[in-house]
Amino acid sequence: MSWSAALGATVKAGLHLDRRLTSPKRALRGAVAVAVVVFPALALAGPAAATSAAMGAFIAGTATFQRSFRPRVSLAVAAGIGLGVSTFLGYLAVGVPGAFPVLLAVWAFGAGMAWSIGPSSGVVAANTLSVMLVVVQLPVSVPTALGHGLLCALGGAVQALVVTVWPMDSWRAQRDALADTYASLADYARRLRQDPTAHVDPEPFILARQAATLTPWQARHRPPELAGLRGIAERVRPALAALADPKVGAPEEGPQRDRAREVLAASAEALDSLARAIRHAEPLRATRSAPALTLLAPEETAEARLTGPARRAARRLITLLRRAADTFDKQDQETVSTPTVGPGLRRPPLFRLVPTAWQAVRRQLQPRSAVFQHAVRLAGVVTVAYLTAKLLGLHHGYWAPMTAAMVMRPDFAQTYSRGFARLAGTVVGVALSTAVVQALHPGQWLSVALAVVCIGGAYLTLRTGYALMTACVSSYVVFLLGIQLGEPYRTAVDRVGLTLVGGVVALLAYALFPTWQTARLAERLAEWLAAAGRYAGAVLGVFGEPARRGSGEVRKALLDSREARSELLQAIERADAEPVRHSAHSPELSRKQIDRARAAVGLLGRSVVLLEAHLPEADAAPVPGAAEFAEELRYATAIAAAALLVGQEVDFEGLRKAHRQWEEQLAAAGAEGDAVRVARAGGRLVMQAVGDLEKAVRRRGPVPSGA
Template sequence: MSWFAALRDSVRAGLKVDRSLSSPRRALRGAVAAALVVFPTLALAGPGPATSAAMGAFIAGTATFQRSFRPRVSLAVAAGIGLGVSTFLGYLAVGIPGAFPVLLALWAFGAGMAWSIGPSAGVVAATTVSVMLVVVQLPVSVPTALGHGALCALGGASQALVVTLWPIDSWRAQREALADAYAELAHYARRLRQDPVAHVDPAPFITARHAATLTPWQARHRPPELRGLRGVAERIRPTLAALADPKVGAAAEGPERDRALELLAAAAETMDALARAVRTGEPYRSPKSSPALTLTARDPDTADPEHAVLTGAARRSARRLTSLLRRAVDTLDREDKETVSSPVAGPGLRRPPLFRLAPSVLLAVRRQLRPHSAVFQHAVRLSGVVTLSYLAAKVLDLHHGYWAPLTAAMVMRPDFAQTYSRGVARLAGTVVGVAVSTAVVQLFHPGQWLSAALAVAFMGGAYLTLRTGYAVMTACVSSYVVFLLGLQPGDPVRTATDRILLTLIGGGIALLAYALFPTWQTARLAERLAEWLAAAGRYGASVLTVFGEPGRGGEDVRSALLDSREARSELLQAIDRADAEPVRHEGQLPELTRKQIDKARAAVGMLGRSTVLMEAHLPPAEADPLPGAVEFAEELRDATAIAAGALLVGDQVEFAALRALHRRWDAELAALPPSHRIEVARAGSRMVLAALTDLEKATKARRVPSGA
């Protein structure tokens, strides 16, 4: 994509306005929580402390709107503490000549590294930089720094208190995540009717797993209908694939295929009904097609082809599918402990409390502390941009110079598309917000109390428009800051002009810095592909190991599946971001063209899908071991790991040793008495080899590295 096309798309994305709004009740709750701390502080301590309290309340309230599955109370408290610390340190440093820019650079670097924990942590950490920049402009002495920091934390505590006393949709995020997983299964079942080898989108299942990881408090208070359903969904996915696939499921044509299509359609409607019930919290309503799910077998002696039975592996898959769907419906309907604690639900996933996260947070940050890490590069870029914007405003001696680094901090993101679209939206939203709010101040001259009320109202507007678009939300944020800082004396027209100019300076520096020191996802596609290949190989090896050693390795299968799913999701996200980048794909991918990457991605996807089909027919613990399965699994794990390394260093990808071992193993299985397990193992392993052969072909025409 050319620079012109990339910038055009970024401008369109940044200025796009969506009509959807956040929950009005939650927006009102956030504004009320801010008012509860702003007005008493204004009455008791004056405008300066009230500004600190308002900043803390607003940012803590924003944290409760982030896509997180932790209790909203803990998010508000954590954000309030972070804001209090940043404010206190900022006040201490601003009184020491030359200390504040150093602190700002270090704090911005830490905020950038917070992206290694997750997007929510990165966004909230960036806001602490902006709060530090705003509140330290207020004239206070060092002894009162602790008081201002405490007021910021008090704003977070106010949000936490109101969330506790006024719960709204407490489990909405978990419901949405679980419902999205069942909705994706319904879409998957319909796609399988058209394409028997279709792939499922891993994102809803990754999100559902995160949503099901609970703190001890959440585990005790979780609604009964949210227990066990995710485990059922995880088992439905491979069962659908096994039923639809013509090699290990229903025949490609004929009455058996017609019956499989009928079951897939009925399963899709049932899962849609489950998704609606979970999403709304209303009772499950059985669709008209549900009776079809009970007709997995019919009279084998009838001459009517429409009454033909499903046989073999297809019959077993159909029975398993109907059993799982009945279990899901029973779990949602009865909500009794016998159902929800069944083995299908699996062990509970535990999320440690925030105060116990320090070791894992430090480990995550340490893993990203390397020069080639995208998070590390973002942290360095953010630190440099914020500090440079701050110094540029100081050199130009512009009033309210903090607005430039504030803009830079809020614009910068780890990828190109978000950074440029937010930059455009920030400029447009700031111009509109500052112009409108300044006009109000100039025309009506609101006093302290009315200015505080308008600031709180625009806080609620910012909460309400979080989903509407960044430009609209930025207009609300700019207006609330204008009214909030309007509590201090100053010329509103000059202030508005300076803020617009400083927004141009900060945003321009941020966009120019990303253009000069980019982190292109295009150059990382080969690395993401290699990670997925290695993870898919481990997944296939773990499933085949269970065929050789029934009853062992169940946890390994689950862990390998999650790793493969995460790796595929990261590759898909990287491809989406790469498509929006203004760089040529050729010359950015080490020895692989983008076309080869796409073909190789399809081959690795077939490897994962072949494993899913075998997982749907895992033998029970009491089954006899399948000879040679463990040896083939070990060779598959090693071969895919070596191939992943070859993708990164430019060596040839080949699977000659694995192919030779497969020929011997397949001949050994052919000599054994026929059985369902042997049939599945032979068909699945052949599909694995076919996928790896496609991978060889896709990467065969390697480009010679420049300078070789």
């Protein structure tokens, strides 16, 4: 994509407005919490204290709107503590010549590295940086600095208190994540009717697992209908794939394929019904096609009945759907048995996550890391913008570094779309709020009231678009700082100009020192290939040694493979928006090769999903040679992933030899049975996948024999 096309796309994305609004009640609750802090602070301690308290309450409230599955109370408290510390240190440093720019650079670097913990941490950390710039203007004494820091922390504490006494939609994020998983499965079932080799989106499953990881408090208060359903959804996915696949499920054509399509359609309706019931906490409604979920209906002919592995997959699918319905329906506790699907997932308290967070940051402390490069870029831009404003003697110079801090993100698309949106939103917000100030000449109390109204508007438009939300935030800041003496018109002009300066500096900095996802696609592909190979080896290993079924190895490998695939898909999505040609940064693999290789690794993963749907019981007879082939598969995919990373040829000749030996061993042993047939069919699909991968990434030489 050219630079002009990329800039046009990011401008369009940044200025796009949706019709979605945040829950008005939640927006009102956040604004009320700010009002509870700022009005008493203004009455008791004056404008400066009110500014600190309002900033703390606003940013802490913003943290409660982030996409997180932690209790909102803990998010508000954590944000308040971070704001209090940043404000206290900022006030101390501003009184020491040369100390504040150093602190600013260090804090900006830390805010950038916070993205290694997660997006929510990165956003909140950037907000603490902006608050430090806004409230820290004049040197004060240590007690006064401590007072301002405590006021910021108090804002977070009040937000937490209001969330506690005024709860609403406490489990909305968890419900939506679980409902999205079932809705995704319903869509997957419908696509399988037409395309038996379709892939399922891994993102809903990843989010559902994160949502099901609970703190001890959440585990005690979770709605009972949310327990157990995620584990069932995990097992529905391979059952759907195994029923639809023509190699290990229903035949490609004929009455059995028609019957399989009926079961898939009925399953999709049942899954949609479950998704609606979970999302809205309403009773489960029976589906119109429920009779199709009966394998031995009297009107069925013997020819139309599913047989063999397809029949077992359908039985397993129907059993899981009925179990999910029974799990959700808690009205008759005597007849409903909630299945136990593994141990509960536990989320430790925030203070216990400090070592884990530090380890995540340490892993990213390397020059090649995108997060590290973002942190260095953020620290440099914010510090340079601050010093430039100081050298020019601009009174409101903090707007330039504040804009840079709020705009910059680790990837191109977010940085540029947010940059253009913030520039437009700031100009509109400052212009409108300044016009109101000029027309009404509001006093301190009315200015604070208008600021609280703008905060409510910012919370309400969080999902509408960054430009509109920025307009509300800019108006809020203008009204809040308007309670102090100054010239409104001159101040507005300075703020708009400095916002333009900060935004342009941030965008230029990213253009000069970019972090292109395009250059990392081969690395993400290699990580997914290695993870998919471990998953395949774990599943095939169970066929060779059925006693390993309950070891948890398959589950862990599946999660790793799913996470690696999701990271590759996200990298591809970001790379598509970048103004850079792939060949300029990764000459070994073209974008077309990466797309073909992604399809091949996807076939490998799908083959293993089919095998997982037919895992033998722990006391079943082992499939001869499956364990040895599984070990060779792990080794071959790991070596291939390393070859992708270093730009060498990918060669699966050793794996082909191992597969031929396995086939010969099965033939010599005369092994029979459904497990053997499924394992052999899965093994052939695996070999087809690695052959496709070999062709996709081949750089020179003839096609290997047997591919």
